[in-house]
Amino acid sequence: MIYLVNPPCPPGSVSNKDTMGGLGQLYPAGTPTIMPPIDLPYLAALFREHRLSCVTLDCLGSGMDAGDLLLALKRNRPRLVALRTSLPSLEWDLKLAELIRTVVDTELIMFGPCLKYLGELALRDGHVDAVVPGEAELVLPKLAAAPPGSPVAGVVRRGSAVVDDGGRIEDLDALPFPAWDLLPYHNYHCLGLVRNLRPFVTALSSRGCPHGCAYCPYPVVQGRKIRLRSAQNVVEELVWLDHGLGVRAVLFRDPEFAVSRDRVAAICEGMLQRSLTLSWRCETRIENLDPELLSLMARAGCVGINLGVESANEEILRGVGRKSFPYEKARTLIDCCHRLGIETFCFFVLGLPGESWRSALATIDYALALAPRAVQFTVATPYPGTGLWEWASGHGFIEEGSFSALTGYEATMRTEHLRIDELASLRDYAYRAWSMRGAAPWFRIAGCVRNLSHELKAAASFLRERREVRAKSVACGTGVTNG
Incomplete structure (x- = not known):
């Protein structure tokens, strides 16, 4: 089982990881904006298309806090967890990664475009096994289908001297439509x-x-x-x-x-x-x-x-x-x-x-x-x-x-x-x-x-x-x- 996760927001903030090209923004708590990064429903659609066992978890849209996420992972013990991060939420997301390590033995991946510049920071403390700095829709399905630890284009592991973003998707029409039906889309709004x-x-x-x-x-x-x-x-x-x-x-x-x-x-x-x-x-x-x-x-x-x-x-x-x-x-x-x-x-x-x-x-x-x-x-x-x-x-x-x-x-x-x-x-x-x-x-x-x-x-x-x-x-x- 693989978990694709939009993590809970940093305390006192609302995280919008879709803005600024995917680098994201933080708004003050109470800001009436709830929407996930669009790569999350795209990934859910691709995993479904390739018949890969997957749970898509949008903590923001579902109202889940860090404790709820940890409990879900502890109960289901996925073999791989992919956390979507952003520039202003990265430090908080790394703390979550450390907490996840305490409750489940899993391969822990972070993805998001900020990792092209901050991937080394994300890998430094050893809680994250690898980062995906490029277009995750091109990389994560291949990673999920490969044996654990296998080299996959676009996946940067600890100790790697080369930052490989895996390239870009040229034919966007070839992508399935985002699988909003697998996310709590009735909860999304942008006042x-x-x-x-x-x-x-x-x-x-x-x-x-x-x-x-x-x-x-x-x-x-x-x-x-x-x-x-x-x-x-x-x-x-x-x-x-x-x-x-x-x-x-x-x-x-x-x-x-x-x-x-x-x-x-x-x-x-x-x-x-x-x-x-x-x-x-x-x-x-x-x-x-x-x-x-x-x-x-x-x-x-x-x-x-x-x-x-x-x-x-x-x-x-x-x-x-x-x-x-x-x-x-x-x-x-x-x-x-x-x-x-x-x-x-x-x-x-x-x-x-x-x-x-x-x-x-x-x-x-x-x-x-x-x-x-x-x-x-x-x-x-x-x-x-x-x-x-x-x-x-x-x-x-x-x-x-x-x-x-x-x-x-x-x-x-x-x-x-x-x-x-x-x-x-x-x-x-x-x-x-x-x-x-x-x-x-x-x-x-x-x-x-x-x-x-x-x-x-x-x-x-x-x-x-x-x-x-x-x-x-x-x-x-x-x-x-x-x-």
């Missing part, structure tokens, strides 16, 4: 992203990103060669989710869903022809969109699009290999989305190379002016393997500490002009600015009517903070100019 509809699952219609932005882990993990599933294959999966499992909402996890306009159009037309009732959300670059395509996407059930805007400053964007997009065109497309009933969620990154008080405030103002339905302000995170990691390491800008801090929200890297604590302050200020100015004003008016004193005090406090922040921007106005 606000797909109108809170349930059952909710994720889908992956492509892998890879051709752009290679210096701060982004997706091209590092999935490669810069874009690997596309055919539109027909994607539609057939959606038919199965809708008609077979009763799924109501799908979040596409592609880093660049609309990289091929023709394919997106074919997927949407296929959904309309098959009369699917799914609501779905995707992520793409705003320059891939146009009003005609957006109209087709809306008719096919698209209710939201995540857009990476990142910065308002052209020089900063060029420095990390990203092109800017004219404000007028961006605002026009965002307004078009809203007219069609598609919610927009824009991502912004504070603290990229060259960032200053002035450029950061320009980005915050830009976010407010674009007026999407929601925003995310993250602090530039030096993920291992990215150009940003190399730049920050070379300049000594990374604060030493735990990998658990590499969440995308905690400030762990300074810039030429901003300290780590200043970046954290700018992130917090950005969210307060959004809550006071970017959110729908009618909600604020309603709030004032309900609690006038509280709202007026909050507004006065924010105005004082804004004056202080902008005064500091003038006093410390070094670095690149506004874009």
